Amino acid sequence: MFGPDNVPAVVDLETAIKDIPLATLSAITHAADDSVIGDIMSTLATALRGIDKPDRVIFAELTALGLGKGPAGQTWRQLMTVDTSFFRSEFWEEVRAEGEAKGEAKGEAKGEAKSILRLLELRGIAVPDDARDRIAACTDLDQLGAWFDRALEADTTEDLFT
Numbered sequence: 001m002f003g004p005d006n007v008p009a010v011v012d013l014e015t016a017i018k019d020i021p022l023a024t025l026s027a028i029t030h031a032a033d034d035s036v037i038g039d040i041m042s043t044l045a046t047a048l049r050g051i052d053k054p055d056r057v058i059f060a061e062l063t064a065l066g067l068g069k070g071p072a073g074q075t076w077r078q079l080m081t082v083d084t085s086f087f088r089s090e091f092w093e094e095v096r097a098e099g100e101a102k103g104e105a106k107g108e109a110k111g112e113a114k115s116i117l118r119l120l121e122l123r124g125i126a127v128p129d130d131a132r133d134r135i136a137a138c139t140d141l142d143q144l145g146a147w148f149d150r151a152l153e154a155d156t157t158e159d160l161f162t
Contacts (some may be wrong), residue, residue, distance in 0.1 A: 004029050011039040016047035023047055024059050027076070028066030037072050045079050105141070112144035116160070119151045131157040 007029040010016050016023035023044045030037050044063065048056045060080060067073035113135045120127050127135075138144055147160045154160055 002029055004033060009033070009036045009040055011036065011043050013043050013046055016043045017050055020044075020047060020051060020055070020059055024063050024066070027063050027072070031067050031070065031072035034071075038075065041072070041076055041079055106139060109139045109141055109144060110136075112141065112148060113138060116144065116148050116151050119148065120154070120157065123151070123154075125151075125154065125156060127157050131160070134161075 002025060007025055008022075009030050010019075010023040010026035023040070027037065027040045027044050030040055041063075044059075048059060051059075064073060064076055064080070067076050116135055117127060117132060135144075135147065138147075150160045
């Protein structure tokens with residue numbers, strides 16, 4: 001039988017990182033020991049940041065279930081509510097990557113549009129404001145590529161759009 005007498009109070013981060021199951025069991029078995037449970041839970045929460053999401057979720061939920069509805073369980077849930085960054089890190093990483101990709105695409109489109117306008121300028125082709133606005137507002141890289149290709153031989157900006 002496991003209990004506070006035969007399960008160590010894992011308050012050392014290195015130990016917790018090396019043995020997440022033991023750190024989880026430590027939190028559960030020492031839940032009633034107010035002198036150490038806070039340190040155990042803090043150490044465990046920090047150690048969970050270093051493992052992959054599926055395991056992290058499992059151990060966090062096991063800890064919550066093992067601690068129950070008592071004071072330690074409430075503290076654990078508050079700790080997880082306050083410090084959920086590691087639970088959402090994959091989600092936020094995906095959001096960041098998506099935003100970065102959109103930003104890169106937008107920047108690439110802006111660069112393509114500038115190249116088209118510069119090419120037309122170097123070729124001495126007048127670019128009316130409405131054509132300039134249309135080129136600058138375009139975010140379709142394929143369309144911009146086609147316009148660039150046409151700008152190499154175009155005599156007017158209308159030639160780009162036909």
